[in-house]
Amino acid sequence: MADKRKITVTVNGERYQREVETRMTLADFLRHELLLTGTHLGCEHGVCGACTVLLNGRTARACLTLAVQADGRSVTTVEGLAAPGGDLSPLQQAFWETHGLQCGFCTPGMLVTLTEFLNENPAPTEAEVREVLTGNLCRCTGYQSIVDAALLAAERMRTRA
Amino acid sequence: MKPAPFTYHNPKTIPEVVALLGKLDNAKVLAGGQSLMAMLNMRYAMPDNVVDLNDVDGLAGIELRGDALYIGAMTRQRDIEISPVVKTHCPLLVEALTNVGHRQTRNRGTIGGSLCQLDPSAELPTVAMAMDATISVQGKQGRRELAMADFPVTFMTPAIESDEIVTGVLLPLWPKGHGHAFVEFARRHGDFAVVGVAALLVVDASGRVSRASVTLCGVGARPIRVAEAEKCLLGAAAGPHAFRAAAVHAGAIDAMDDVHASKSYRQQLAATLAERALATALERTVPKT
Numbered sequence: 001m002a003d004k005r006k007i008t009v010t011v012n013g014e015r016y017q018r019e020v021e022t023r024m025t026l027a028d029f030l031r032h033e034l035l036l037t038g039t040h041l042g043c044e045h046g047v048c049g050a051c052t053v054l055l056n057g058r059t060a061r062a063c064l065t066l067a068v069q070a071d072g073r074s075v076t077t078v079e080g081l082a083a084p085g086g087d088l089s090p091l092q093q094a095f096w097e098t099h100g101l102q103c104g105f106c107t108p109g110m111l112v113t114l115t116e117f118l119n120e121n122p123a124p125t126e127a128e129v130r131e132v133l134t135g136n137l138c139r140c141t142g143y144q145s146i147v148d149a150a151l152l153a154a155e156r157m158r159t160r161a
Numbered sequence: 162m163k164p165a166p167f168t169y170h171n172p173k174t175i176p177e178v179v180a181l182l183g184k185l186d187n188a189k190v191l192a193g194g195q196s197l198m199a200m201l202n203m204r205y206a207m208p209d210n211v212v213d214l215n216d217v218d219g220l221a222g223i224e225l226r227g228d229a230l231y232i233g234a235m236t237r238q239r240d241i242e243i244s245p246v247v248k249t250h251c252p253l254l255v256e257a258l259t260n261v262g263h264r265q266t267r268n269r270g271t272i273g274g275s276l277c278q279l280d281p282s283a284e285l286p287t288v289a290m291a292m293d294a295t296i297s298v299q300g301k302q303g304r305r306e307l308a309m310a311d312f313p314v315t316f317m318t319p320a321i322e323s324d325e326i327v328t329g330v331l332l333p334l335w336p337k338g339h340g341h342a343f344v345e346f347a348r349r350h351g352d353f354a355v356v357g358v359a360a361l362l363v364v365d366a367s368g369r370v371s372r373a374s375v376t377l378c379g380v381g382a383r384p385i386r387v388a389e390a391e392k393c394l395l396g397a398a399a400g401p402h403a404f405r406a407a408a409v410h411a412g413a414i415d416a417m418d419d420v421h422a423s424k425s426y427r428q429q430l431a432a433t434l435a436e437r438a439l440a441t442a443l444e445r446t447v448p449k450t
Contacts, residue, residue, distance in 0.1 A: 002166060003166065003167065003168045003169055005169065021166070022167070022168070022169035022211075023163065023164040023165070023166055023167055023169075023201075024163075025163075025164075025198075025202070028163070044162040044202050045162070045198075045199035045202050045203055046195060046198070046199050046266060049263070049265060052265050058239075058268045059264065059265040059268055060265065060268055060269050061195075061198075061265060061266065061269070063198070063202065064194050064195055064198035064199060064202075064266075064269065065194065065198070065269070066169070066194075066198075066213075068169055068171070069194075069213065069215060113264075113265060116264075117264070131350075132263075132264055134263050134349070134350050134351045135262070135263025135264055135265040135266065135351065136265075
């Protein structure tokens, strides 16, 4: 008999109730149960960072978190970063403009990581951006255009605020 | 990649945890999950029961207790890293933490989890060893305190019973003005260290070393205090000459040999990094006036 639990998770502001196997990861829960496939799975053991989401406002590897551990908590995925009307966040806009992605596989994790980072550190140095990006692997860009996007977004968010 | 089926338990109190661990067969304790969850996903570990500590009250927190710093086992690595109290009183721990994985893993990873995982290259057990920490353990028989020197039994094996958990760690603080450094070499920043060194230094008014701690990770099955290096530093004039002499002892450790690095390469790294760590620690020392 599979061990199951009923859980309630708020994802991108919406409450979801599901009965899940306790061994199901948060990443699989988001993708298979909620059909929020923006969260990507690369390595499934915590190295690549593609599955990074915000769990109660802090970045976490969704592949290293059980869905049951998100019970009663809130999750933000890449789908929750844009404004409700669909306008891109300043960070997403900057990624677009600086070509901060090529194949796009790592992008959801990059965006979520940098969203948390820029909230905490609105005026980062390039070295600080590169440091936080060590937790997310990209095999296309060589990171340069991602760093550019982060710095551009930070500058715009500062001048708008 | 999915974990094999298990039964999940999320107790709310320490007595509940201990009671569960006493009766469940083949149980694994889940802390921050940054190692165990990967092992479950890859089915390196296939426990019948997972006991999650994330909902247990009273296991997280940072507090000064006299001349020591107490950190609850479930305190997140990131919370320790950004704690003003830790920064002021125990800067070695902060520097070590900047080498532990990445911000995203430190948000979840815990100090107790890292101590119990006891990876030979892990930074936090190394700091605990460097500072002569005391580990608090709780089980069916009650509470007990364990010196960090006695905590690692062997490779990735802490001296706790299957019905016990680590509840916290007490780090005796070094005096104000002491120097510290955590230096490591890894293939990429955030990867497991090939070799790392924790150094602590107290220098007296005449510029002589009055207290020293030199600890290596990544060279053996457990973090290693280099007693010979510490002995040769005591009373010596703090500076490159003494540090080089001490580093020779670090390089003489019987290091392990594996796919990542040979024994002689590890020994060379241990010596080089020990010298660098001591030099950095000296730069950060504030002499008593």
